[in-house]
Amino acid sequence: MTTDSDEQTSRPAAATRSADGVLTGAVLCPVCHQHRGRGVSHRCAAPGLVVLPAPAHRILDALRAAGGRPLVVGGAVRDALRDALSGGASSATPKDVDIEVLDVDELEQLRPHLARVARVDDVGASFGILVATVGGVDFDISVARERSTAGGETAASSRRDFTANALGWDYATGELVDPWGGAADVAASVLRRVGPSFSDDPLRPLRAVQFVARFGWRIDEETLEACRDLAPSYGTVPRSRVWGEWKKLATRGIHISRAVQALEDMGWLSHFPALAAARGVPQDPVWHPEGDVLTHLGLSADAAAASAESSGLPADARLLAVLGALVHDVGKPYVTAVTDDGRITSYGHDTVGDPVAQDFLTGIGSPHVLRDRIGGLVAEHMCHVSTVGSPTKAAVRRLVRRLDRRSGVTILDWARVVDADVAGRGPAGSPPVSGPWVALATELGPSPRKSLLTGRHLMSLGYRPGPQLGVIIAAAVEAQDDGLFDDEEGAVAWFVEQEVPRA
Known part of the structure; x- marks a missing residue:
């Protein structure tokens, strides 16, 4: 042609x-x-x-x-x-x-x-x-x-x-x-x-952003100006329509960082405060030579999208990976500090980022279950750095359990965000780091979602219903994750050995 x-x-x-x-x-x-x-x-x-x-x-x-x-x-x-x-x-x-x-x-x-x-x-x-x-x-x-x-x-x-x-x-x-x-x-x-009819629908700037994410195209300057003029009308767009564009961006886009830049160029980034707050927030140049937090988030989302595209990841899993990567560090603006010797730290940004990410997802109209899942990925994306060398079985079991509590998030969902994080660092980008965790989780097989030791077991041993049972079951879950038993019979035997007095 x-x-x-x-x-x-x-x-x-x-x-x-x-x-x-x-x-x-x-x-x-x-x-x-x-x-x-x-x-x-x-x-x-x-x-x-x-x-x-x-x-x-x-x-x-x-x-x-x-x-x-x-x-x-x-x-x-x-x-x-x-x-x-x-x-x-x-x-x-x-x-x-x-x-x-x-x-x-x-x-x-x-x-x-x-x-x-x-x-x-x-x-x-x-x-x-x-x-x-x-x-x-x-x-x-x-x-x-x-x-x-x-x-x-x-x-x-x-x-x-x-x-x-x-x-x-x-x-x-x-x-x-x-x-x-x-x-x-x-x-x-x-x-x-x-x-002129472009201005009849204030959703159209977001459609432009979605197309930038999918095709990598540029928006001509005159159209950018029309998008800027529509920025005050964003609040009139139903959240269901906003979510439709973000969903397409995440499940079809491969140029997420360009889409984020387009939001900024058209004056729409402020409508998404979690992302806007990340602009200009510094990072330790040793670990993050790519620049500020927003730059890192865009590059990480690019990495997640590229991996999802090459592997043919289903849409639901891709949605978790790309949006999870895009918001995994949104807690940094609230905890970033510069030490007396000039180092830049962001301790606790994973925990702080959980509700911030969920607020962002609420604002764009995402389903509740997706907000919980992505919040869980944000909260757990740093847990791998706390283990020196290969992870222990107990560490993997506990991670799998914590993830599962967040609307059934899997360790594979977690791995995609963690690996996008380390890949999205420009010159300091590194290969995947989740492999040992995923391999050990596969070796261990499916873990019981609930405590193997139950209140029924405890009452059969003469313990009365009350707060004590909750404390005992919480301790049993820890022992279960440590691998001290792997079935109900073993759980009861372990508990009897503890010789816990009846309240």
Whole structure:
């Protein structure tokens, strides 16, 4: 679709705006290699650009039967074009497909035709979207208010956020539909707002941050300024929508430090106080030559994301790893001190960081169970440094038990954050350190989650219910983790040997 000699396609696309904020200017299309204007209709041949899932053909046929002219729009087109321009293979068949339909006046006009081939839900009806599901694939279907003229295509896409997301693909003709020069911006790795309607949704700056995390693209300065103007409106965005963008950032992003920088560049970092407080907080240059705490957090999250990407980590585990790495040191701003001899210390930042991390996660709308899990990872991310040499069985058992109490966090979840911490130190980054802990935990096998010695055992020995039983069971758990017994019979035998007087 492009050639090595086509150098212009890799340059930032020229763009200006009219007095009313409409995007204008000439740009070179990287698909047909023709100069064209922004804000005017542009179609060029791109046969087979988007690899559609098989059920899509049934949906598209139903929409045409309803009198509409459907265009595949949004991420499926953007990602397919990005792959094609980079010379790589097409992305995997999308599991979610957005379709915009021209030549139809009302969304309800489509429903009976879609219902013949798919399950139709009203989950997005308040946003002007019907969700049709067939063959395990979701199709978000909307109606363009404009007719399918050249100008109609341009006007219909003018309400989208970024030019890269304002692309369409006409399956019937095999053409790329690109009214706003989005193809050139995809080639140049630039996020650029389409028009004045960008400000209609104050979530859009966070969408920009999410795309930076996923693609590593830069945000053009004029769009950054529009994001800055929207900063005061952040409080009007429902937390559920905020969480949607952060979740995508963590489960799909690989450039987390760039996303953090984008938050700062657009004046949005202050909306996330735990991160904002980390900017400028110094660290011991011997251990952290990379710079301040926020720099370290971004690099650690990059390391966690890279590891998750290379290993194909499932989304839930990746969420813990990336967000855990991003907030593992948020306690440092509250305990960092400089000693008389000039050393920088941050003793206790792991314990202090637990509630700070949970406050951050609450602010972005994360589920409660995730907050507890990540808080546990923050609280425990330093425990490996307290052991000289290889960990003991007791130390591993106790760590596994403490983690498990935090909504079932595993030692593998812990290991990913610990290893991201040591990797995210710039020139001082080191290989993983969690190996001996994980290996010993694997050797020991699953540990009982609860005390093997119970109140039932104690009462059968003549002890009465009361505070004494709690003290005895707590001591039994310590002995259990020390490996002094590994079943109920052994627990009772151990306790009898202690000769504890009955209260």
